[in-house]
Amino acid sequence: MTTLSSGSATAVWPNEPVKIPKKSDLGNFNGVAIPSGFIPAGKKAGQIEIYNLETDPVSGPWNIASLDSIDYSYHYAIWKDIDGDGLNDCLCARFHTDVMATYGELVWFKNPGGLSADGTGFTAWEQNVLITGGPDVFISIEDMMGLDGKTYEVLVTSELWTGRVMLYYVEKATGAWANPVNIRSTIVDPAVGTPFEAKFYDLNLDGKLEIVSSSTDSSIRTGGSLWLYEQTGCSLTGLKMKSSQDWSPMATSQMATE
Numbered sequence: 001m002t003t004l005s006s007g008s009a010t011a012v013w014p015n016e017p018v019k020i021p022k023k024s025d026l027g028n029f030n031g032v033a034i035p036s037g038f039i040p041a042g043k044k045a046g047q048i049e050i051y052n053l054e055t056d057p058v059s060g061p062w063n064i065a066s067l068d069s070i071d072y073s074y075h076y077a078i079w080k081d082i083d084g085d086g087l088n089d090c091l092c093a094r095f096h097t098d099v100m101a102t103y104g105e106l107v108w109f110k111n112p113g114g115l116s117a118d119g120t121g122f123t124a125w126e127q128n129v130l131i132t133g134g135p136d137v138f139i140s141i142e143d144m145m146g147l148d149g150k151t152y153e154v155l156v157t158s159e160l161w162t163g164r165v166m167l168y169y170v171e172k173a174t175g176a177w178a179n180p181v182n183i184r185s186t187i188v189d190p191a192v193g194t195p196f197e198a199k200f201y202d203l204n205l206d207g208k209l210e211i212v213s214s215s216t217d218s219s220i221r222t223g224g225s226l227w228l229y230e231q232t233g234c235s236l237t238g239l240k241m242k243s244s245q246d247w248s249p250m251a252t253s254q255m256a257t258e
């Protein structure tokens with residue numbers, strides 16, 4: 001077992017580790033990013049910390065979110081060249097919560113380049129908010145073909161604070177995500193309870209992606225639920241998903257035994 005670090009600069013509430021692609025613009029090392037932060041007092045100041053796993057001991061961390069002006073919680077990250085400058089950036093959801101307000105954001109961090117395997121050359125990553133009041137914890141992205149024959153890059157989000165499962169999408173083009181005007185959205189489920197994670201899968205191998213989302217909702221049943229959504233393909237872009245109201249939700253514990 002490798003202990004990344006126990007120093008005072010490390011994550012106060014680590015979430016899902018995300019592998020960093022071994023690319024020259026990301027230091028050219030096998031690395032991992034640790035998004036962090038959550039709701040409890042003292043745990044709200046999250047970070048996105050990069051570690052180089054090729055050195056012994058591991059090198060880092062270098063915090064992509066070092067320019068945060070207030071506390072944010074981070075749970076997952078996607079590496080993608082958002083602005084089309086050839087450097088992979090970091091796309092993620094985050095949320096801020098305090099006694100005055102709670103809200104989520106979709107944000108991307110611009111890779112300034114210059115990161116080396118030992119961390120020299122690391123400089124702060126500029127932050128760019130794309131959506132406010134929606135994505136907050138988990139995002140996942142896939143290419144999908146629309147009924148108009150165009151390819152779309154589609155984010156599915158599970159939104160802890162709005163209780164929704166959503167799609168956000170742009171027509172696939174270099175730099176498309178960098179301009180919020182390009183981003184459209186559709187509701188998959190307006191009230192799934194308290195969701196945490198949603199992902200695309202082709203569960204029935206018919207070539208169309210389904211969505212699987214987990215949530216808790218004590219008003220529906222005690223414990224967790226696993227929700228499935230399938231495409232009905234009746235909107236302009238073919239991205240409309242079947243309402244969860246057509247499904248009979250099953251608790252995950254039941255699924256294991258039935």
Ligand SMILES: [Ca+2]
Binds near residue numbers: 081082086088089110
């Ligand atoms: Ca870029």
Ligand SMILES: [Ca+2]
Binds near residue numbers: 201203205206207208
């Ligand atoms: Ca399918």
